[in-house]
Amino acid sequence: MGTPIPMEKIIEKKPYFKYLRLDKMPTIWCPGCGIGQAFRAACMALDELGISNDQVAMVSGIGCSSRTPGYFDGFTLHTTHGRALTFATGLKLSKPELTTLVFTGDGDALAIGGNHFIHAARRNIDLTVVLINNWIYGMTGGQVSPTTPEGAYATTTPYGNYEPQFDIARVAIAAGATYVARGTAYHAMELKKLIMDGIKHKGFALIEVLSPCTIVYGRKNRMSIEEMYFWFKENTIPVKAWEKLPEEKRAGKIPRGVLYHDDSRPEYCEVYWNKVKQLSGGE
Amino acid sequence: MAKLELKYGNHACAEAAILAGCRFYAGYPITPSSEIAEKMAELLPKKRGVFIQMEDEIAAMGAVVGASFAGLKSMTATSGPGFSLKQENLGYAFMVEAPCVVVNVQRGGPSTGLPTQPGQQEIMQSLWGTHGDKLIPVFYPGNVQEIMEETIRAFNWAERLRTPVVLLLDEVLGHMRETVDVEQFEEGKFEVWNRKMPDVPPEEYLPYRPGEDDVPAIAPYGTPGYRGHATGLHHDYTGFPTTNPEMCQELIERLIRKVQRKQPEMEKNEFYKMDDAEIAIITFGTTARAAKTAVDLAREKGIKAGLMRVVTVWPSPEKTIEDVAKGVEAILVPELNMGQYVLEVERCSRGACPVYRLNRANGKIIYPNEILEKVEEIARGGK
Amino acid sequence: MRYEVRVIGSAGQGSILAAVVLATAAAEEGLWATQTATYGAAMRSGVSLGDVVISDQPIDFPKTTNLDAVIIQSQEAYDDMVKGKPVRLDPECGEQDADVLVNVKPGALVIVDEDLVQCDLDCNMYRIVEAPIARTAAEVLGRRQVMNIVALGVFQVATTLQFDKPLISEESFLKAIEKSVPSRFIDLNKNAFLEGVKIGQQALQKA
Numbered sequence: 001m002g003t004p005i006p007m008e009k010i011i012e013k014k015p016y017f018k019y020l021r022l023d024k025m026p027t028i029w030c031p032g033c034g035i036g037q038a039f040r041a042a043c044m045a046l047d048e049l050g051i052s053n054d055q056v057a058m059v060s061g062i063g064c065s066s067r068t069p070g071y072f073d074g075f076t077l078h079t080t081h082g083r084a085l086t087f088a089t090g091l092k093l094s095k096p097e098l099t100t101l102v103f104t105g106d107g108d109a110l111a112i113g114g115n116h117f118i119h120a121a122r123r124n125i126d127l128t129v130v131l132i133n134n135w136i137y138g139m140t141g142g143q144v145s146p147t148t149p150e151g152a153y154a155t156t157t158p159y160g161n162y163e164p165q166f167d168i169a170r171v172a173i174a175a176g177a178t179y180v181a182r183g184t185a186y187h188a189m190e191l192k193k194l195i196m197d198g199i200k201h202k203g204f205a206l207i208e209v210l211s212p213c214t215i216v217y218g219r220k221n222r223m224s225i226e227e228m229y230f231w232f233k234e235n236t237i238p239v240k241a242w243e244k245l246p247e248e249k250r251a252g253k254i255p256r257g258v259l260y261h262d263d264s265r266p267e268y269c270e271v272y273w274n275k276v277k278q279l280s281g282g283e
Numbered sequence: 284m285a286k287l288e289l290k291y292g293n294h295a296c297a298e299a300a301i302l303a304g305c306r307f308y309a310g311y312p313i314t315p316s317s318e319i320a321e322k323m324a325e326l327l328p329k330k331r332g333v334f335i336q337m338e339d340e341i342a343a344m345g346a347v348v349g350a351s352f353a354g355l356k357s358m359t360a361t362s363g364p365g366f367s368l369k370q371e372n373l374g375y376a377f378m379v380e381a382p383c384v385v386v387n388v389q390r391g392g393p394s395t396g397l398p399t400q401p402g403q404q405e406i407m408q409s410l411w412g413t414h415g416d417k418l419i420p421v422f423y424p425g426n427v428q429e430i431m432e433e434t435i436r437a438f439n440w441a442e443r444l445r446t447p448v449v450l451l452l453d454e455v456l457g458h459m460r461e462t463v464d465v466e467q468f469e470e471g472k473f474e475v476w477n478r479k480m481p482d483v484p485p486e487e488y489l490p491y492r493p494g495e496d497d498v499p500a501i502a503p504y505g506t507p508g509y510r511g512h513a514t515g516l517h518h519d520y521t522g523f524p525t526t527n528p529e530m531c532q533e534l535i536e537r538l539i540r541k542v543q544r545k546q547p548e549m550e551k552n553e554f555y556k557m558d559d560a561e562i563a564i565i566t567f568g569t570t571a572r573a574a575k576t577a578v579d580l581a582r583e584k585g586i587k588a589g590l591m592r593v594v595t596v597w598p599s600p601e602k603t604i605e606d607v608a609k610g611v612e613a614i615l616v617p618e619l620n621m622g623q624y625v626l627e628v629e630r631c632s633r634g635a636c637p638v639y640r641l642n643r644a645n646g647k648i649i650y651p652n653e654i655l656e657k658v659e660e661i662a663r664g665g666k
Numbered sequence: 667m668r669y670e671v672r673v674i675g676s677a678g679q680g681s682i683l684a685a686v687v688l689a690t691a692a693a694e695e696g697l698w699a700t701q702t703a704t705y706g707a708a709m710r711s712g713v714s715l716g717d718v719v720i721s722d723q724p725i726d727f728p729k730t731t732n733l734d735a736v737i738i739q740s741q742e743a744y745d746d747m748v749k750g751k752p753v754r755l756d757p758e759c760g761e762q763d764a765d766v767l768v769n770v771k772p773g774a775l776v777i778v779d780e781d782l783v784q785c786d787l788d789c790n791m792y793r794i795v796e797a798p799i800a801r802t803a804a805e806v807l808g809r810r811q812v813m814n815i816v817a818l819g820v821f822q823v824a825t826t827l828q829f830d831k832p833l834i835s836e837e838s839f840l841k842a843i844e845k846s847v848p849s850r851f852i853d854l855n856k857n858a859f860l861e862g863v864k865i866g867q868q869a870l871q872k873a
């Protein structure tokens with residue numbers, strides 16, 4: 001064992017380390033899990049935007065992805081399964097000055113929390129939602145989720161999944177989200193940029209992160225860590241390129257990047273507090 | 284002379300919440316509680332507060348806890364089915380020590396039940412509805428004046444102990460208009476308590492380190508330097524999850540203890556003609572009003588009846604009930620349910636006297652003459 | 667003193683509003699009051715009512731049990747109050763005694779609209795006041811909708827049959843109207859009340 005490197009030295013080289021609660025590490029995540037990549041991307045995005053720890057709240061529900069706030073040195077709330085967006089709505093509306101990030105999973109946001117998801121999007125409240133889509137319920141050991149691909153194995157689909165999937169981005173757009181992007185745990189720097197733009201965006205921002213659940217999903221479906229990352233590399237393409245593809249060549253390919261961006265719609269907190277200003281006579 | 288003003292029960296609750304400093308309301312419409320939300324929607328924006336109608340009661344309860352963490356005094360109101368939906372996040376509020384007030388204007392249940400008619404069927408659910416061990420203060424006023432007093436008291440205890448407090452009303456109370464002596468609610472004439480703030484510098488700040496009163500001083504989110512973590516998992520003083528058995532045991536014991544040790548200060552009952560009573564009626568809310576009239580009617584007939592009206596339902600006035608039981612020959616517990624609070628009265632009276640019931644779950648209130656009949660029957664029974 | 671009043675009529679006749687104004691007037695007078703209503707399935711279709719309890723001290727039981735006064739605004743409301751008809755308030759009552767009002771004290775004040783209600787009550791049992799309430803609202807005030815407030819005027823005077831002076835003063839009623847109705851209807855309602863007082867006085871002289 002060598003002498004530990006002093007924190008200042010680390011932060012000098014990797015400034016986003018200032019957002020980490022290093023005393024709470026190691027994380028609970030499995031080796032190769034993509035959640036850490038998304039977390040790192042979010043920290044780097046905050047750092048590049050120059051937002052200090054004291055200006056950030058991070059809220060989550062329950063699941064592996066929802067454990068993220070525990071490692072983030074800001075104002076953090078690890079809430080109940082599926083309900084993160086409701087707590088975040090109360091917090092953000094009360095303290096609009098806090099940059100508020102929500103970390104959630106495919107089950108958390110779209111199964112148990114589906115109702116809150118569409119309504120938060122509809123309100124266009126200024127939350128940046130990082131949704132870790134790992135196609136599975138990771139925390140509870142690999143049950144089927146609303147995004148598990150057809151034919152894939154989960155502990156509750158021993159004969160292969162026969163339910164159709166949600167297309168998260170399309171759900172979000174239809175519900176009224178004004179910034180919708182998709183990245184992957186493999187394309188780390190691109191993901192950082194997507195999250196950065198999501199934070200900058202004034203309104204409901206959804207960043208879907210395709211992320212390998214290496215241990216649970218990978219094992220069930222006989223994919224190694226490498227194969228899973230390779231799969232994201234091979235099967236996702238930048239949205240610009242995807243748009244140019246003829247319909248028949250799009251099959252099986254997933255577009256990455258900013259899928260939807262609309263700055264014209266008013267943001268919920270702003271609308272509310274303007275109303276309050278009017279009603280309480282100025283100021 | 285009293286300064287009387289006619290107030291609608293549910294509106295009085297909303298107005299008193301504002302007086303207590305409430306600045307955040309999230310709700311979802313449900314009869315017979317909706318007028319609380321409607322009044323809050325009108326009042327809060329003018330007080331620089333937040334009103335939001337959420338997509339369901341689960342969301343409303345979540346938003347209330349989120350706002351509580353931002354430092355605002357927060358409230359939600361609902362009824363039966365909505366109260367059931369709030370339970371998980373109510374438990375969360377208890378676990379993370381988020382002060383808030385949850386109003387349940389009781390109607391007839393179970394399920395959708397009798398939406399427009401009164402019930403008193405959540406006496407037990409208020410305490411035990413969410414899973415796990417806990418102790419949540421539950422207050423139940425008996426008239427519109429008291430709705431205001433108890434709403435303020437609910438906020439005060441919520442903030443002081445950093446706990447959710449449940450305020451029970453019933454359809455009759457919520458939907459009736461009654462004169463209120465408003466003098467007592469003029470500025471400066473009632474107490475308002477606020478949550479305590481950390482008294483240590485940021486470097487020493489541990490959000491879940493309790494004070495001598497067993498209550499932690501958690502800084503509102505956004506307070507520079509005082510960052511922290513909260514989780515519904517068992518946690519240590521930093522707020523971070525732990526499975527250390529000693530820590531876990533101590534956490535739950537402390538959460539219950541911080542409320543229980545204030546029981547004597549929180550206890551509130553009304554006694555009516557109890558001094559020489561031989562038959563005690565113990566009840567609350569609307570039913571207690573019928574009982575009070577019944578006490579007078581019984582006394583006209585030479586039966587020494589008395590009333591103990593319970594306002595602080597939980598933590599239980601154990602000792603007081605035991606003393607009452609020792610001093611009378613029988614107790615009658617009339618309630619708009621199939622026998623809930625009577626179980627607590629039986630437990631607390633420890634067999635000192637027989638405990639009789641008068642139950643109903645059909646949406647009709649119990650009238651004074653019905654209680655009188657029961658009292659007469661008990662009196663005739665010799666004991 | 668405990669004094670119970672019911673305002674009962676057909677839906678749309680403003681019985682509940684009248685009860686609210688009455689309770690507010692009681693508060694203005696320095697008296698304690700409760701006002702309750704019956705909702706939903708318990709209500710026979712078409713009939714609506716507002717109950718008020720008034721007292722010189724805080725009120726225990728907030729609902730009415732034994733009425734001291736009833737204001738009856740329509741025939742179906744009258745039928746509803748009469749024993750032997752399908753009434754909701756006392757399911758036990760039988761077919762006999764067809765001209766007795768349910769849950770109303772002997773000696774109680776019964777105010778009825780003389781054009782709208784065929785009243786067959788025993789005048790030895792009740793203090794009956796019949797007045798052209800709806801007609802006054804329509805012809806004098808030009809708005810039939812304010813008959814509920816006209817009726818309150820009649821009630822205000824008629825309480826002198828039970829007390830030395832009116833239970834609640836005119837001023838308290840006028841203040842209560844200001845507090846209870848939308849501002850653009852205040853004058854109309856105040857006039858309605860005062861016209862009610864007039865026809866109330868006439869009816870008392872007749873009686």
Ligand SMILES: Cc1ncc(C[n+]2csc(CCOP(=O)(O)OP(=O)(O)O)c2C)c(N)n1
Pocket residue numbers: 062063064065066081104105106107108109132134136137138139140145
């Ligand atoms: C009300 C409730 N139901 C079920 C659970 C159990 N549970 C915990 S995490 C989880 C699924 C999480 O899946 P996802 O949101 O996709 O997160 P991941 O672990 O995959 O990141 C479930 C069902 C719970 N904690 N609470």
Ligand code: SF4
Pocket residue numbers: 028029030032033034035064065134138139212213214215216217
């Ligand atoms: S179970 Fe899956 S999602 Fe959870 S930490 Fe392990 S790899 Fe990641």
Ligand SMILES: [Mg+2]
Pocket residue numbers: 063105106107132133134135136137138145
């Ligand atoms: Mg998942």
